[in-house]
Amino acid sequence: MAAPLSRRGLLRTAMATAAASGLSYASAGPSAAAALPAPSSWTLRPFDLKDVTLGPGIFATKRRFMLDHGRGYDVDRLLQVFRANAGLSTRGAVAPGGWEGLDGEANGNLRGHYTGHFLTMLAQSYGSTGDQVYADRIRSMVDALTEVRSALRTSPSVLGVPGRFGTAAENVRGSYQYVDLPAGVLGDARAVTLSAWVKPTHHADWARVLDFGDGTTRYLYLAARNANGTPRFALTTSGAPGEQGLDGDEQLPLDRWSHLAVTIGGGTGVLYVNGSAVAHGAITLDPAALGTVRNNWLGRSNYPGDPVFAGAFDEFNMWARALTAGEIAELQDHRAADSPAGRGDLVSYAFDETTGPTFADGSPRALHATLRRTWGAPSHPGFLAAYPETQFITLESMTSSDYGVVWAPYYTAHKILRGLLDAHLYTDDPRALDLASGLCDWMYSRLSRLPASTLQRMWGIFSSGEFGGLVEAVCDLHALTGKPEHLALARLFDLDSLIDACAANRDVLDGLHANQHIPIFTGLLRLHDATGEARYLAAAKNFWDMVVPTRMYGIGGTSTGEFWRGRGSVAGTISATTAESCCAYNMLKLSRLLFFHEQDPKYMDYYERALYNQVLGSKQDTADAEKPLVTYFIGLTPGHVRDYTPKAGTTCCEGTGMESATKYQDSVYFRKADDSVLYVNLYSASTLTWAERGITVTQTTDYPREQGSTLTIGGGSAAFELRLRVPSWADAGFQVTVNGTAVQGKPLPGSYFAVSRTWRGGDIVRVRVPFRLRVEPTPDDPALQSLFHGPVNLVARSASTSPLRFGLYRNAALSGDLLPTLTPVRGEPLHHTLDGVEFAPFFEGTEDPTHAYFRRDEPRIAFGNTGSGVANPSRPDGTTFLDEVWAGAPFRDKGALVSRVRSTVDAWVSAGLLGRNEGRTVVRTAQSASYTP
Known part of the structure; x- marks a missing residue:
């Protein structure tokens, strides 16, 4: 292995590559759009999607469902998480849910990925059809993302919404915004009244209306919800055990204005909700006991694990006395300024501001407040994401996986980058390219500062360190921009332990997460194209052979429960969570890129297998405006029913499924x-x-x-x-x-x-191209087999959850074709029956229970539907007498078959595996039977 280049060396290499690449632009979409230049290392060139139109058939039918989905889905729902992160109005849109929202798996830590997939799907739809509706939708999404990045580059700005009396300030859930009050806001008050109008929009416990303190020891807070979901006020100088508190008796309603007030004075505290006293108690501490605290926040907790308040604030006031119950009651229908209490003398915010980051204090003290983000500001102006940069920062110090804390932020960055690149390539929108370029500039600014050891550790962490096909996308961007930093960025993702092992043809895949690693190798191929480094190409080629066929299921998929097991372990890994759809998508991409380098037909043989079976079969044959209806896993256990709406939707596989269904023609x-x-x-x-x-x-x-x-x-x-x-x-x-x-x-x-x-x-x-019916045994259990007619995997449709058993030799043709044993179903091509069970193509996206594998059972020797009555013996390795006979197919005529039977009988009789009289019976049966050619 060559010594790794320094960062300066990387930049020199990148500059030389950019100068030699001869960047070109050509028509790539329905109108003139930017095209990626084909690398000189490719001996073949693909055609653009616009150059290949689909005719009537299974691909056009499947694609139509996805085209309709792309045309009709409300893209504001996808943009909701981006706008929220930037503190912008979400326009009333509801995030899709599942992985694409704050309430999904792992706190929505993958949010934003699905938007990237959707952009790619729209771009491919436009490239394939020229339908302007897709370009218009892309433009609207790029508009929004441009606005989001601009908002993230600056301090947060007030989002003014209708309030209880006038204008209120909304903190959109997911914006992580809060109001920062100046130090000394409590003064030296011995008595105090806190008053706020709030409209919560989420039911998170312990979200603070206010929290004034110095961390988790000295503080007072008012929470909209405690652990029981009711309001709580607390004051302490000795942490949680010493809290003196007041708890409400009912939950605050969501999306409605509620008034909260707390009075403290004379050793007594009272909590009011909507003008009514709901809790009284002894509060012997007073605010002055806290002294001058540094954190004076509305909407944020001094406990870092607590949620940020999501909702709107109106009319926050503090008085240096305990208001009477009558004065509190008057605040229900009047602004403080118009009530007997008047505006707060400690602070008073009306929240009438509609721009900027500052709230004016109407009290005599003029303690103006500032709107802030809990995570500050992006480290680089190119940052674009649907969550804070903290996901990326935290990853840099992680040593083990915890996707509930950090879930593949660079994977999500890849999807966004790829979507923006495709938006640019198919619509020639320079803003999409600018967003993509800025995103990579930001990544380079973060990663180029890290030691190589940190990078190696990060990329080796399961799930949290997953970065998908980011390297491939960055290389594609570099081909457009020529910026040396972009090629240098691509090389910062090298996972040397994996690359070196695969380049040396040392199989280290057992136990690895499949889809975390497959797209690494498409990136390595593109790095080879850009740098000429041989180990990248060698690693990719060897890796492919480690998966196909040794870790491949009959349909072309790979992985069980998302992971790989040892070479040749296929039957032993079949489960309800086999064949993750993303794996097939990425293996197709890898096979395609390898074929561009060397035209080994095995790559296209695999491409046909996976495309015509798993990829087509992963899409349900149903239209749906809300869901793409694509599988996550395709379980291969007996009687499995495909789940086309997995994990509440918006998973990685639904994203790649949308892409697959809009580029079926890209490798014809x-x-x-x-x-x-x-x-x-x-x-x-x-x-x-x-x-x-x-x-x-x-x-x-x-x-x-x-x-x-x-x-x-x-x-x-x-x-x-x-x-x-x-x-x-x-x-x-x-x-x-x-x-x-x-x-x-x-x-x-x-x-x-x-x-x-x-x-x-x-x-x-x-x-x-004549088809024959054939079987493919699993390498670790030859009796467990899948059935193929030409390129098509035929699955048995049965609700049985036990493996079905079938014999197929009973009426095999002289050609060796097993099809005559089955009975065709009239009017339904590729449908057959056997022993009362229907076999159908895997690519049909139904919800029928299926058996992709069956157990081969040939108990008796038969030819041409004529039974011999003789048991079908087997060798110690599982090879049966009939297996050995039919291994000689095709036979030119009946005589050739009978000759094969006779020689096999003689061998098996000599080996003591078959009796002599039984052998004579078998030969007579073969002679008397009639055969299909």
């Missing part, structure tokens, strides 16, 4: 860098507009319901090589014709079949 076609070759990677109804060659390519197909595709060339003439993917499972006669004439050559499964010619408008290429 690739082109060689010099435009001499066109790759057809997927058979999908679509039309490619290849502007550089002046042609179109239209695929007409209902694949995978149809076993093949027809490609029609449109436009002028162009000479290039057409490379058609031959799936690794396509061993049953892949054929290609051009204008009705068969193309010579032998297509090899798991390769690309090349057709070179000068193409002309009207040329027709017909690709025949």
